[in-house]
């Protein structure tokens with residue numbers, strides 16, 4: 001018996017759109033998403049498109065109209081609920097564009113719940129384009145069939161981050177000058193967590209003392225070798241996901 005092909009096909013384009021999505025809703029697209037569906041994917045009426053809104057989950061939609069500059073989709077039904085992601089924040093000092101773009105993309109794939117760009121004294125970069133950053137994260141999520149996006153917070157000075165630190169969230173301070181081995185620290189503590197990583201030039205002594213004095217902070221080492229800031233951010237995040245996160249479960253949408 002010939003198996004009926006899965007619907008929507010794995011090749012169906014995926015897009016994040018503003019929510020909440022609902023059965024029967026009509027979703028007008030414009031700008032880059034219209035160009036992508038119209039010119040790149042060359043969709044026609046009736047074609048399947050998978051929509052996510054980072055709120056209600058993933059929906060099957062069909063192209064209902066293709067115009068010169070706009071495309072309208074009709075939502076058919078929900079395919080998946082929004083996934084749960086572990087309650088883990090990556091607090092990464094701003095680094096140069098290419099390195100921080102990598103952090104934005106890979107931290108999204110790794111499943112962080114939120115990304116907090118941090119401004120420290122030795123940061124070379126001192127601003128972040130939020131729209132561009134959000135696009136990088138959204139494209140990473142679309143390419144990896146995700147139904148959830150990390151929250152992207154505005155860049156915040158280290159002192160303000162520490163001052164406003166939420167009760168009950170452990171702050172793992174990646175300190176290249178030494179600390180508890182990261183795997184041991186992560187394994188020893190459950191609950192909401194965050195990893196704080198410095199910029200290319202590291203933290204200065206005043207910052208290091210301020211972080212270490214914070215009641216939620218635990219200094220951790222990521223081993224005997226100095227890692228680039230982006231490597232430390234992603235390696236530390238992966239290690240937390242593997243020890244305390246949800247990497248013991250099967251990949252969904254596989």
Ligand code: SAM
Nearest residue numbers: 174175176197198202221222225226227229232
């Ligand atoms: N101070 C470093 C040096 O001597 O070259 C420069 C900072 S390192 C490139 C960037 C950041 O990555 C550090 O601030 C720290 O947060 C983290 N990091 C790098 N290697 C690490 C390690 N072995 N253990 C813990 N954190 C590390």
